[in-house]
Amino acid sequence: MTGNVDESTTSRALGSVSRRLFCVTGVGFATAGCLNLEAGSGDGASAGDNGDSADDDSVDDDNEASNPPPVDEIDELSLSEMTTLERAPRSVGETDGVFLTRGFDGVSVRDPDGSQRWLVELPEEYRLNPGQTLTSDGERLYVGSRNNDGDDARLYAFDASDGTERWVEETDSTGTRTRIQHVTLADGAIVYGSDTSGSDDDQDSVIRALEAESGQQRWEHEYTEAFVFEAGSTDERVYAGVGNHVYVYELATGDVVDKLDIHLGFTGSVADDELFVGYDRQVPGELIALEMADGSERWREPFDLEPSGGLAIGSETVFVGTDAGYVVALDAETGLTRWQTRLDATISNPPVPDGNRVWVSDNTDMLSALAVVDGTVVYDTQLDGWSGVDVAVIDDVLLTNGTDTLYRIEGS
Numbered sequence: 001m002t003g004n005v006d007e008s009t010t011s012r013a014l015g016s017v018s019r020r021l022f023c024v025t026g027v028g029f030a031t032a033g034c035l036n037l038e039a040g041s042g043d044g045a046s047a048g049d050n051g052d053s054a055d056d057d058s059v060d061d062d063n064e065a066s067n068p069p070p071v072d073e074i075d076e077l078s079l080s081e082m083t084t085l086e087r088a089p090r091s092v093g094e095t096d097g098v099f100l101t102r103g104f105d106g107v108s109v110r111d112p113d114g115s116q117r118w119l120v121e122l123p124e125e126y127r128l129n130p131g132q133t134l135t136s137d138g139e140r141l142y143v144g145s146r147n148n149d150g151d152d153a154r155l156y157a158f159d160a161s162d163g164t165e166r167w168v169e170e171t172d173s174t175g176t177r178t179r180i181q182h183v184t185l186a187d188g189a190i191v192y193g194s195d196t197s198g199s200d201d202d203q204d205s206v207i208r209a210l211e212a213e214s215g216q217q218r219w220e221h222e223y224t225e226a227f228v229f230e231a232g233s234t235d236e237r238v239y240a241g242v243g244n245h246v247y248v249y250e251l252a253t254g255d256v257v258d259k260l261d262i263h264l265g266f267t268g269s270v271a272d273d274e275l276f277v278g279y280d281r282q283v284p285g286e287l288i289a290l291e292m293a294d295g296s297e298r299w300r301e302p303f304d305l306e307p308s309g310g311l312a313i314g315s316e317t318v319f320v321g322t323d324a325g326y327v328v329a330l331d332a333e334t335g336l337t338r339w340q341t342r343l344d345a346t347i348s349n350p351p352v353p354d355g356n357r358v359w360v361s362d363n364t365d366m367l368s369a370l371a372v373v374d375g376t377v378v379y380d381t382q383l384d385g386w387s388g389v390d391v392a393v394i395d396d397v398l399l400t401n402g403t404d405t406l407y408r409i410e411g412s
Contacts, residue, residue: 064336064337064338072356072373073356073371073373073374074356074357074371074373074376074378074411075411076378076411077357077369077378077379077409077410077411078379078409078410078411079379079381079398079407079408079409079410080407080408080410081405081406081407081408082113082114082397082405082406082407082408083113083114083405083406084404084405084406085114085404085405085406086103086404087103087104087404088401088402088403088404089101089102089103089399089401090102090103090104090127090401091127091128091129091130091131091390091401092130092131092390092391092392092399092400092401093130093131093132093133093134093143093390093392094134094392094393094394094399095134095135095136095141096136096138096141096160097111097112097394097395098110098111098112098117098160098394099111099112099392099394099399100130100134100141100143101130101399101401102127102128102129102130105119105121106119106120106121106122107119107120107122107128107130107143107158107163108120108163109141109158109160109163110399110406112394112395112397113397114406117161117162117163118161118162118163119163120158120163120165122156125147125148125149125150126145126146126147126153126154127145127146127147127148128143128144128145128156129143129144129145129146129179129180129181130143130390131349131390131392132144132181132182133155133180133181133182133183133192134183135183135184135185135190136160136185137185137212138160139159139160140157140158140159140160140166140212140213141157141158141159141160142155142156142157142158142183142185142190142212143155143156143158143183144156144179144180144181144182144183144192145179145180146178146179146180146181147178147179148178150178151173151174151175151178152170152171152172152173152177152178153170153171153177153178153179153180153194154168154169154170154171154180155168155169155180155183155190155192155210156168156169157169157190157212157215166215167214167215168215169192169208169210169215171194171206171208173194173196173204173206175196176195176196176202176203176204176205177194177195177196177204177205177206178194178196178197179194179195179196179197180192180193180194181193181195181228182228182229182230182231182240183231184231184232184233184238184271185212185233186233186234186235186238186251186273187235187236187251188211188212188213189209189210189211189212189218189233189251190209190210190211190212191207191208191209191210191231191233191238191240191251192207192208192210192231193205193206193207193208193228193230193231193240193242194206194208194228195226195227195228200225200226200227200243201225203223203224203225203226203227204222204223204224205222205223205224205226205227205228205242206220206221206222206223207220207221207223207228207231207238207240207242207247207249208220208221209238209249209251209254218254219249219253219254220254221247221249221254221256223242223243225243226242226243226244227242227243227266228240228241228242229241229242229264229265229266229268229269229278230246230264230269230270230271230276230278231271232270232271232272232276232292233251233271233273233292234251234273234292234293235251236250236251236252237249237250237251237257237292237293237295238250238251239271239276239290239292239295241262241264241269241278244261244262244263245259245260245261245262246259246260246262246264246276246278246290247259247260248260248295257295258295260290260295262278262280262288263280263281263282264278264279264280264281265279265281265307267307267308267309267310267311267321267350268281268307268310268311269311270310270311270312270313270318270350271292271313272292272313273292274291274292274293275289275290275291275292275298275313275318275332276289276290276292277289277290277311277313277318278290279303279307279311279320284302284304285302285303285304285305285306286300286301286302286303287300287301287303287318287320287330287335288300289318289332289335298333298335299333299334299335300335301330301335301336301337303320303328305320305322305323305324305326305328306322306323306324307320307321307322307323308321308322308323308346308347308348309321309322309346309347309348309349309350309351309360309361309362309388310347310349310350310351311350311351312350312351312352312353312358313332313353314332314353314358314372315353316331316332316333317329317330317331317332317338317353317372318330318331318332318335319351319353319358320351321347321348321349321350321351321360322346322347323346323347324342324346325342325343325344325345325346325347325362326340326341326342326343326347327340327341327342327343327347327351327358327360327370327375328340329358329372329375338375339374339375340375341370341375341376341377343360343362343366343368343377344362344364344366345362345363345364345366346362346363347360347361347362347363348361348362348363348388348389349361349388349389349390349391352391352392352393353372354369354393354409355372356371356372356373357369357370357371357372357378357379358370358372359391359393359398361383361385361388361389361390361391361400361402363388364382365382365383365384365385365388365389365402366380366381366382366383367380367381367382367383367389367391367400367402368380378411379411383400383402383403384402384403385400385401385402389401389402393409396408396409396410397409
């Protein structure tokens with residue numbers, strides 16, 4: 001089935017941070033100096049109570065939630081070196097209890113203890129993006145790519161146990177589908193969205209569903225003059241942000257069952273198996289949460305900040321990284337703001353929820369951990385990522401593309 005729609009409309013020493021005090025005590029060196037975290041740039045604060053002036057870009061305190069999330073507080077956090085890799089990966093992701101990394105020598109899967117399960121060489125022009133597109137059904141790992149020098153992109157399906165290529169999907173375009181940045185897996189199907197860089201006029205995008213086992217095409221929809229912003233799915237429906245709409249399709253057939261007037265952006269949406277959350281760029285800006293089961297609206301709240309790094313959904317909380325450096329936590333049930341913490345630079349990657357903490361990186365490659373309960377910065381360190389710092393965590397083991405070292409997270 002095809003539908004056409006015009007959418008014109010280097011390993012580094014790491015320190016530890018107590019809840020109010022930053023002391024460099026890290027791996028390999030120590031120093032007597034400690035730096036107090038200043039309110040408004042490190043301490044968690046309720047919306048509108050962060051020590052900044054009243055005319056700043058913070059979220060309106062009328063939307064403040066009264067109840068904290070049901071997680072433990074953190075007194076102190078530190079990282080200890082577990083093992084050193086051959087070199088720092090260029091991109092990292094995690095799924096199904098393993099890390100997947102892209103390096104100069106190909107793509108590899110590692111267990112949390114650092115041991116390499118397999119390594120596969122791939123054409124250099126296809127740059128895998130595990131941080132955004134990696135997913136698994138237990139038997140196969142799926143990951144999308146971008147191609148900066150050619151006309152198409154690829155979606156790879158690897159055998160999870162040994163890295164054998166089970167199938168490879170090519171977007172087959174003339175330069176309009178050179179990247180796959182959104183992939184979702186549900187009930188025997190893998191669905192991806194592909195577009196290219198440039199402007200709206202350069203787009204001839206596609207949302208395409210494949211059989212997960214074979215890679216055979218199930219259905220697709222093509223869109224002119226529209227970027228692809230998000231993809232999420234349940235066992236019955238697929239949600240895709242394309243241009244100025246969110247489309248809802250039947251997973252089995254590709255039939256369009258709804259078309260919502262929500263104007264997403266590149267870093268303003270996220271989906272899991274229960275919730276689709278998007279930042280509507282229409283003025284005034286709003287965050288909107290949809291029930292994945294039926295597309296109904298769970299909540300809609302004004303949101304004055306511009307998301308930059310992206311959004312993430314934790315067990316009870318939605319996290320938003322913003323251009324102004326704020327990390328904002330919202331109640332996933334109501335949309336009300338739990339807290340906001342302002343860091344020193346623009347948030348560059350989606351937050352990574354990890355139990356009672358959430359990891360955040362900014363565009364200066366500073367990596368921070370914030371307490372989920374109140375937004376307090378409990379750890380930070382300067383890294384050196386390739387293009388922003390990817391973060392992946394499995395069972396208190398942390399891997400990033402800003403260092404060649406695998407770390408154990410310690411603290412309480």
